[in-house]
Amino acid sequence: xxxxxxxxxxxxxESPEILFWIGCAxxxxxxxxxxxxxxxxxxxxxxxxxxxxxxxxxxxGDPARRAGNEFLFQMQAxxxxxxxxxxxxxxxxxxxxxxxxxxxxxxxxLGGNYDVIHHSAFLxxxxxxxxxxxxxxxxxxxxxxxxxxxxxxxxxxxxxEAPRAVLEALDADLVEMKRCRTTGLCCGAGGAQMFKDAExxxxxxxxxxxxxxxxxxxxxxxxxxxxxxxxxxxxxxxKEREAEVKVKDLAELxxxxxxxx
Amino acid sequence: xxxxxxxxIVLAGAGYLIAKRVGFIRSTINLGKKADITDRxxxxxxxxLLVAFGQKKMFKKFIPAFLHLFVYVGFLVINLEVLEFIIxxxxxxxxxxxxxxxxxxxxxMNTFEFxxxxxLTACLIFLIRRNIVRTKRLNLHDLTRWPRMDANIILFTEIxxxxxxxxxxxxxxxxxxxxxxxxxxxxxxxxGFLLPLFQNVETSTLIIIERFAWWFHIIxxxxxxxYVTYSKHLHIFLAFPNTYFAKLEPxxxxxxxxxxxxxxxxxxxxxxxxxxxxxxxPGRFGAKDVNDLTWNNLMAAYxxxxxxxxxxxxxxxxxxxxxxPRKIMMDTRDRMEDVGKSLQKGGPGLNDGKTLLxxxxxxxxxxxxxxxxxxxxxxxxxxxxxxxxxxxxxxxAMEESGAPPSWNSMFQNIETSFAPWKFSPSxxxxxxxxx
Numbered sequence: 001x002x003x004x005x006x007x008x009x010x011x012x013x014e015s016p017e018i019l020f021w022i023g024c025a026x027x028x029x030x031x032x033x034x035x036x037x038x039x040x041x042x043x044x045x046x047x048x049x050x051x052x053x054x055x056x057x058x059x060x061g062d063p064a065r066r067a068g069n070e071f072l073f074q075m076q077a078x079x080x081x082x083x084x085x086x087x088x089x090x091x092x093x094x095x096x097x098x099x100x101x102x103x104x105x106x107x108x109x110l111g112g113n114y115d116v117i118h119h120s121a122f123l124x125x126x127x128x129x130x131x132x133x134x135x136x137x138x139x140x141x142x143x144x145x146x147x148x149x150x151x152x153x154x155x156x157x158x159x160x161e162a163p164r165a166v167l168e169a170l171d172a173d174l175v176e177m178k179r180c181r182t183t184g185l186c187c188g189a190g191g192a193q194m195f196k197d198a199e200x201x202x203x204x205x206x207x208x209x210x211x212x213x214x215x216x217x218x219x220x221x222x223x224x225x226x227x228x229x230x231x232x233x234x235x236x237x238x239k240e241r242e243a244e245v246k247v248k249d250l251a252e253l254x255x256x257x258x259x260x261x
Numbered sequence: 262x263x264x265x266x267x268x269x270i271v272l273a274g275a276g277y278l279i280a281k282r283v284g285f286i287r288s289t290i291n292l293g294k295k296a297d298i299t300d301r302x303x304x305x306x307x308x309x310l311l312v313a314f315g316q317k318k319m320f321k322k323f324i325p326a327f328l329h330l331f332v333y334v335g336f337l338v339i340n341l342e343v344l345e346f347i348i349x350x351x352x353x354x355x356x357x358x359x360x361x362x363x364x365x366x367x368x369x370m371n372t373f374e375f376x377x378x379x380x381l382t383a384c385l386i387f388l389i390r391r392n393i394v395r396t397k398r399l400n401l402h403d404l405t406r407w408p409r410m411d412a413n414i415i416l417f418t419e420i421x422x423x424x425x426x427x428x429x430x431x432x433x434x435x436x437x438x439x440x441x442x443x444x445x446x447x448x449x450x451x452x453g454f455l456l457p458l459f460q461n462v463e464t465s466t467l468i469i470i471e472r473f474a475w476w477f478h479i480i481x482x483x484x485x486x487x488y489v490t491y492s493k494h495l496h497i498f499l500a501f502p503n504t505y506f507a508k509l510e511p512x513x514x515x516x517x518x519x520x521x522x523x524x525x526x527x528x529x530x531x532x533x534x535x536x537x538x539x540x541x542x543p544g545r546f547g548a549k550d551v552n553d554l555t556w557n558n559l560m561a562a563y564x565x566x567x568x569x570x571x572x573x574x575x576x577x578x579x580x581x582x583x584x585x586p587r588k589i590m591m592d593t594r595d596r597m598e599d600v601g602k603s604l605q606k607g608g609p610g611l612n613d614g615k616t617l618l619x620x621x622x623x624x625x626x627x628x629x630x631x632x633x634x635x636x637x638x639x640x641x642x643x644x645x646x647x648x649x650x651x652x653x654x655x656x657x658a659m660e661e662s663g664a665p666p667s668w669n670s671m672f673q674n675i676e677t678s679f680a681p682w683k684f685s686p687s688x689x690x691x692x693x694x695x696x
Contacts, residue, residue, distance in 0.1 A: 001693055003690075003693040005690070022692075024680040024681055024682065026692075027680070027689045027690070027692060028680060028682055028684045028688070028689070033692040033695070036692055037692065037695075040693075052690070052693075054689070054690040054693075055686060055687060055689045055690050057689060058679035058680075058686075059675050059679050059680050059681060061675070063671060063675070063681050064671070064672055064675055064681075065515055066515075066632050066651070066654075067654060067658060067664055067668045067671065067672070068547065068651070068654035068655040068656070068657055068658030068659060068664060068668075069658045069659065069664070069668075069672050070518050070521045070546065070547075070655055070658075070659060071521055071524070071525065071659065072672055072675055072676060074518075074521050074522060074525040075525055075528075075529075075676075076675065076679070078525055078526070078529055078531065079529070101511075101513040101514075104511075105510070105511050105513055105514035106514055106515060106517070109517050110517070110522060151631070151632075151633035151634055151635070152513055155512055155513075155633065155634040155635065155637070155638045156511060156512050156513025156634055157511050157512075157513050158511070182638050183321075183574060183635070183638070183639075185576055185579070185635075186576040186631045186633035186635065188576060188580075188631060189631070190631040190632050190633050191630050191631040191632030191633070192632075192668060192671065193631050194681075195667055195668060195670075195671040195681055196628075196665050196667035196668055196671075197667065198580075198582070198629070199577070199582045199583065199584070199625055199628055199629040200581075200582070200583075200625075201577070201580045201581035201582040201629075202580055202581030203580040203581060204580065205576045205577070205579075205580050205631070208576070208579060208580055209576075
């Protein structure tokens with residue numbers, strides 16, 4: 001797999017058109033690494049001059065900030081900004097809505113000004129500009145897909161339509177859950193909940209959301225966030241439906257439809 | 262003349278009580294930290310017009326929004342009649358506008374009567390929703406006895422006030438046919454239905470009924486105006502400034518802490534030469550009590566009318582956790598009131614041994630938040646409970662190191678491995694070599 005690092009390019013006196021920010025889940029989580037790879041395949045297929053930071057990347061600090069540790073967040077932010085500014089990075093794409101939100105909205109006042117785009121909006125652009133052509137939608141034509149809104153894309157940044165536009169390009173039958181877009185129910189992992197057990201209650205949030213997703217009758221639950229991916233996959237397993245219901249990221253669906261696997 | 266003097270006393274009394282209470286509310290809001298919100302005036306004004314004046318966000322739920330619109334328009338329009346009441350009361354006149362406005366007065370009175378009936382109907386339906394149908398968000402645990410009673414008092418009072426208007430107009434219409442003192446209003450449609458009730462009543466009794474209804478209505482309105490300043494109903498005024506001062510940035514953006522920025526910069530040797538010129542007063546990290554929140558967080562607490570649209574959307578609350586964004590706002594307000602009352606009596610105020618965190622809002626509540634912004638999105642008047650939750654978390658994590666153990670491990674992982682999980686940083690790029 002051709003994955004150039006920014007350092008590689010810099011050694012040749014070059015710089016990337018766009019930096020692909022992988023995020024911690026995309027780097028370490030076995031399930032989300034598949035999303036990272038699917039997106040790299042797409043980037044390679046459309047011949048975009050991209051690069052990654054490789055081992056120079058580091059947590060954006062989002063979970064620390066949401067859990068209240070502002071010091072740790074700012075330490076992470078400052079060192080990331082130093083690396084990014086050091087390489088003169090202007091444009092960043094990421095498949096993680098949390099990284100996206102933090103770098104786009106929170107790095108600016110700490111000295112990091114970049115044009116940040118989430119991979120859903122990036123894929124939508126590629127499709128709109130004809131760089132990705134999906135003749136007949138491939139294997140997803142007419143199949144029921146439901147999209148689970150990520151809070152950090154949706155309410156946090158008003159991105160509701162880009163992921164849906166990507167799914168529509170698959171010619172799939174997009175079915176909505178009862179709670180969607182502005183009223184979409186959280187998967188339960190935001191605000192650093194990913195990193196601790198839930199407080200005492202009647203039910204796990206991801207089970208509530210998975211039940212809603214399963215009620216649509218869709219066999220594919222599309223997600224656009226690593227935490228949503230984990231929570232929804234766990235939910236489907238909990239309901240013992242993993243044999244017929246798949247949780248997939250937008251990039252995986254596009255890569256699959258394009259036969260890039 | 263006696264009536265005029267009495268009226269003046271009642272009016273002045275109500276004015277005094279309201280002014281005193283407004284002063285109190287202002288002082289509790291001023292317990293909050295300074296925040297400069299003077300930017301983007303056009304967008305802010307737009308929010309006031311669309312969200313507060315135009316009720317835009319209310320219409321996500323059509324039926325309550327529609328009924329609420331009647332009460333809201335009724336409130337705005339019927340207040341025009343209160344102006345006539347006040348002039349009449351002070352000058353000793355009766356329906357002073359009627360001779361000047363003629364046919365328009367009749368139209369105006371009929372409009373008021375239509376609205377009075379609409380308000381009455383809406384409030385009746387609201388009472389039924391609250392107490393008989395028991396709409397879920399209006400019957401959750403976070404609404405304890407007083408908030409429930411407060412809501413019922415408001416609805417009940419509005420119904421009684423509207424009935425007083427209709428009674429007054431009905432008796433007045435009959436008196437117009439019997440006595441010249443009563444200026445002709447023209448025929449009034451809705452109170453017309455009440456005429457048979459009063460047709461056979463003696464003139465002297467009718468005069469008493471009309472006067473009683475008049476006094477009852479105006480004293481009722483003034484008493485209600487005083488009551489509102491103690492009640493959740495304060496939203497009728499504060500919704501406007503609250504939407505004006507609401508956050509305009511993307512909901513996902515957290516407020517920066519410049520104090521921390523300065524410290525981190527100097528730790529990393531990045532401090533600019535002129536940094537010392539802009540010393541930020543250190544204070545507490547995050548919020549433990551109401552004085553650690555900004556004044557607009559505090560004003561938001563007074564703007565909340567406890568409708569529960571936030572709590573109804575909260576994923577933690579839906580799944581049975583203790584967190585309720587509505588309760589966050591109610592607790593903040595309760596704390597402000599308690600501190601304010603204590604200070605008023607020369608008491609210890611903030612130093613009464615209690616704090617917003619722990620004594621009003623527990624860690625269990627704030628730890629359950631997923632920062633999903635569902636509550637923020639749901640609020641019809643742009644209140645932001647999430648900001649308060651995150652400030653409280655900042656205090657717990659930074660001042661007490663009291664975050665849940667799993668979060669402390671996550672912090673440690675980020676510090677040592679630069680990822681929230683314990684992986685070696687040198688393995689970060691291994692995925693590119695895997696098939």
